[in-house]
Amino acid sequence: MKHNISNPNLVSDEIELGERVKQKVRIVYLNDIVDPELVTSIKDRLNNIDIDDIMDSSVLAQFLDDNPYSFFPQYLMSELPDRVIYSINNGKVAIFVDRSPTAVICPSTFFSFFETTEDVYLRWILSTVLRWLRMISMVLSILFTAIYVAAVTFHYEVIPSKLLVTFCQSRAQIPFPPILEALLLEIIIDLLREAGARLPTKVAQSMGIVGGIVLGQAMVEAGLTSNILIIVVALSALSGSFVVTIATLETGSLKKKMQLRF
Known part of the structure; x- marks a missing residue:
């Protein structure tokens, strides 16, 4: 040092x-x-x-x-x-x-976890945009699915009428309330994420992509969930993964390349 x-x-x-x-x-x-x-x-x-x-x-x-x-x-x-x-x-x-x-x-501080080392080397405008993007992703990962469930369950008036028709058609054959449907998908997403973290890299990537597509398509065809909720949960998971990746960017794969010595 x-x-x-x-x-x-x-x-x-x-x-x-x-x-x-x-x-x-x-x-x-x-x-x-x-x-x-x-x-x-x-x-x-x-x-x-x-x-x-x-x-x-x-x-x-x-x-x-x-x-x-x-x-x-x-x-x-x-x-x-x-x-x-x-x-x-x-x-x-x-x-x-x-x-x-x-x-x-x-x-x-709270904002320290949205900063990366690369921000220092970029121009301030680009660094600011990237930090705002990370914060927006954090908000989406926490609130996006919850807002969908609240709107579909209690507040239909916030959904535009044309879009509401699509929502109703998507949920017409679903036997579960939106909150149970969302919890089921969130658990499946977490299982796929945990399996991907424990398996070798090449196998984990294949399982994440193939498993997500196959399970999502099978659940929609079986009438266990709506395709719109799958999109919402997928966007929330993508936003959460982006934020977690930024937070852990300075550990993990860099462990063998750069080690601190004193």
Whole structure:
């Protein structure tokens, strides 16, 4: 790290954690721009951790969370040196665990998870458009299916009359209410996504494409779901996958190519 940041104000503090297996943890920051209270808070939290062994940086991040019961990440994880260096140069703190390729960057805001390293290298107009696209995708992944179910179930008046005829024809033979229909499709989408994540890449791609087409077509022909809801759920899944891909872009496939060392 010191070779990548040529700044005399770069500080690297070392702490040992773990009762049975000692692990070296380093806190890296620029002492001329970082908030001293932030560094003190991180050190206090690290010193108060009581654990036998820290397997990885992601495990350490869970002990640093403000709310351990939250489903959402509270710290940014990255394996890219340029992302970590960019964050340190902007007054943030990076935490490294020995033998772990991932760095914990804090503090992190809601908008930090919509940024990628490539945004720094692009013109500001293009970077802004891409960030707005990610935020819109996040909103669609959460609300698109819910808005469809609410409109079809309770608020027909918000649907244009010509489009409403199409909706009614599509749902004429469906025995389930829209909410059960949507839950069924969401579960199938999650099963396909989980299977794709566990299988080898080539097999996963084939299963995702073929399985989605075959199951979708079979369910429509069997009268278990409407083709319009399949489109809605597919768009929601596509938006969610886009956001998740951006959030995990700096881990996974880059693990063997770029590893952080201190």
